Amino acid sequence: METVVLPNTPPFERAYIEHPGAVALIPLRQTGGEPEILMLRQYRRALDQIILELPAGTRGWEEDWLACAQRELQEETGFRAKSLTFLGEVWPAPGVSNELMRLYLATELQPDPLPQDVDEEIELQPMRLSELAAMARDGRIRDAKSIIGILRTIEYLQQ
Numbered sequence: 001m002e003t004v005v006l007p008n009t010p011p012f013e014r015a016y017i018e019h020p021g022a023v024a025l026i027p028l029r030q031t032g033g034e035p036e037i038l039m040l041r042q043y044r045r046a047l048d049q050i051i052l053e054l055p056a057g058t059r060g061w062e063e064d065w066l067a068c069a070q071r072e073l074q075e076e077t078g079f080r081a082k083s084l085t086f087l088g089e090v091w092p093a094p095g096v097s098n099e100l101m102r103l104y105l106a107t108e109l110q111p112d113p114l115p116q117d118v119d120e121e122i123e124l125q126p127m128r129l130s131e132l133a134a135m136a137r138d139g140r141i142r143d144a145k146s147i148i149g150i151l152r153t154i155e156y157l158q159q
Helices: 065-077 129-138 144-157
Strands: 002-004 012-014 022-030 035-044 049-053 056-058 079-090 101-111 122-128
Touching: 022 065, 022 079, 022 144, 035 065, 035 129, 035 144, 049 144, 056 065, 065 079, 065 101, 079 144, 101 144, 122 129, 129 144
Parallel strands: 022 101
Antiparallel strands: 002 012, 022 035, 022 056, 035 049, 035 122, 079 101
């Protein structure tokens, strides 16, 4: 908790979460025709439901961003990327945290699993990019990092 003083308001108390940062991965495969993304179905306690989302995870305080991206990809999908392309940064919850999330397009995927975190039960679900784009636009996907990652991937591929 800290006291915040702004020019035109009385001082007030605010708290926020210090965060080391996180990564979100867009694991893209070309399977002949249309590209597909490896999505996850994962239980989220705060929502008390299983949601569809991109792989993502928290970075260690001093961990290299790309090392974190590769580790999270391996833990959550069982694949390693030969190529990681930076697609930008977002603040997922600037009202409560200073967390910065970096998005990476992961391509040229090769099987190379790491053990999952003990608190995760993840089901891998490959999905066509066009279907995910429709779901991001019409509200069937409500996870912000996934919506942004899907739409930025489409934009990147159209360049």
